[in-house]
Amino acid sequence: MKALQFRAIGAAPEVVTVPDPEPGPGQVLLRVTAAGVCHSDIAVMSDPEVPSELLPLTLGHEGAGTVAALGDGVTGLGIGDSVVVYGAWGCGTCPACAAGKENYCAHASELGIHPPGLGAPGAIAEYVIVDDVRHLVPLDGLDPVRCVPLTDAGLTPYHAIKRSLRKLVPGSTALVIGVGGLGHVAIQLLRALTPARVIALDVGEDKLALARSVGAHETVISDGRAASRVRELTDGRGATAVLDFVGAPPTTATAGACVAMEGDVTIVGLGGGTLPVGFGALPYGVNVMSPYWGSRGELIEVLDLARAGSIEVHVETYSFDEAPLAYERLRAGKVNGRAVILPNDEQA
Numbered sequence: 001m002k003a004l005q006f007r008a009i010g011a012a013p014e015v016v017t018v019p020d021p022e023p024g025p026g027q028v029l030l031r032v033t034a035a036g037v038c039h040s041d042i043a044v045m046s047d048p049e050v051p052s053e054l055l056p057l058t059l060g061h062e063g064a065g066t067v068a069a070l071g072d073g074v075t076g077l078g079i080g081d082s083v084v085v086y087g088a089w090g091c092g093t094c095p096a097c098a099a100g101k102e103n104y105c106a107h108a109s110e111l112g113i114h115p116p117g118l119g120a121p122g123a124i125a126e127y128v129i130v131d132d133v134r135h136l137v138p139l140d141g142l143d144p145v146r147c148v149p150l151t152d153a154g155l156t157p158y159h160a161i162k163r164s165l166r167k168l169v170p171g172s173t174a175l176v177i178g179v180g181g182l183g184h185v186a187i188q189l190l191r192a193l194t195p196a197r198v199i200a201l202d203v204g205e206d207k208l209a210l211a212r213s214v215g216a217h218e219t220v221i222s223d224g225r226a227a228s229r230v231r232e233l234t235d236g237r238g239a240t241a242v243l244d245f246v247g248a249p250p251t252t253a254t255a256g257a258c259v260a261m262e263g264d265v266t267i268v269g270l271g272g273g274t275l276p277v278g279f280g281a282l283p284y285g286v287n288v289m290s291p292y293w294g295s296r297g298e299l300i301e302v303l304d305l306a307r308a309g310s311i312e313v314h315v316e317t318y319s320f321d322e323a324p325l326a327y328e329r330l331r332a333g334k335v336n337g338r339a340v341i342l343p344n345d346e347q348a
């Protein structure tokens with residue numbers, strides 16, 4: 001089958017042919033319908049510390065497909081069922097996993113358990129193996145192409161926003177930094193779940209236009225003056241919740257400079273920025289967190305929000321052979337919303 005692989009650190013991903021996978025006991029084989037392209041892949045592909053034993057690696061940690069074969073002992077799904085993959089695979093039995101929070105599994109790394117596309121073979125391929133039926137959620141009529149990004153670009157901001165919900169009361173402000181795949185869903189989640197005023201920051205005017213079209217009340221160019229503009233827009237109070245989907249030094253600095261007293265700064269982006277915490281470094285009572293992905297239960301909640309029509313991912317679709325181009329465009333900041341690869345669609 002065809003697969004898109006990360007084969008050498010710093011190099012572009014390549015379309016290659018690999019053996020067709022077969023499901024082992026307890027596993028499920030999916031024929032991939034759609035696979036999303038996340039900026040984390042770009043960070044991983046240029047990380048000099050990626051363990052060489054993980055390469056070559058088939059990319060794609062946002063996956064949707066139809067069940068093509070069931071390994072021995074698998075029940076609860078039928079051939080042809082349309083599903084999405086919960087990608088934050090854990091051991092399944094530690095306290096975090098038992099609560100569905102496999103994203104915070106205590107044992108995954110020591111057991112060598114990796115998410116698909118981030119260690120295990122991923123979904124940008126004609127077929128993908130899912131290690132356990134508990135990592136699949138039926139789409140029940142949802143469109144796989146529009147919904148596959150919800151497994152990360154929806155789930156990750158949902159998990160990040162959820163912790164700030166009780167603070168996002170009427171009169172509060174939420175600031176979204178970076179209106180890409182995650183950020184444009186974050187704005188919709190904030191509008192659907194809270195009465196907060198939403199301000200969005202990005203470096204591109206096209207991204208700010210997308211932010212307004214999905215519900216941002218105000219948009220501001222992300223530069224050295226952005227924090228003071230946010231203070232002006234909030235009568236000096238600052239933002240109750242700052243969600244940084246870039247996480248680079250200039251944006252974490254902006255986040256710290258415009259968070260309100262008792263507010264939350266949530267650094268989601270992998271841009272290498274940090275925020276010093278200590279008395280006087282930030283306004284009084286601020287919480288700073290860097291969350292990872294989301295829980296299985298939260299993925300089901302996000303899919304329910306899509307089913308209710310409260311959130312809609314803007315997708316750009318690419319054929320399998322155009323997959324390297326999707327990565328090139330994402331790296332150049334040219335993707336509007338989320339790029340989605342259609343590995344089995346000859347028409348794409």
Ligand code: NAD
Pocket residue numbers: 037038039040041043152156177178179180181182183201202203204207222245246247248250251267268269270271290291292293330333335337
């Ligand atoms: P994306 O490329 O789709 O979006 C990033 C956006 O940030 C773009 O619109 C870009 O124009 C904008 N941007 C770049 N520099 C900026 C700046 N200085 N100020 C404001 N905006 C700026 O990326 P994505 O796939 O949405 O991912 C966003 C980030 O979240 C990435 O760093 C990714 O690795 C990370 N991520 C983290 C998790 C997690 O669990 N913590 C999960 C998924 C993705």
Ligand code: ZN
Pocket residue numbers: 038039040041061152
């Ligand atoms: Zn991701």
Ligand code: ZN
Pocket residue numbers: 090091092093094095096097098102104105106107108
């Ligand atoms: Zn676990």
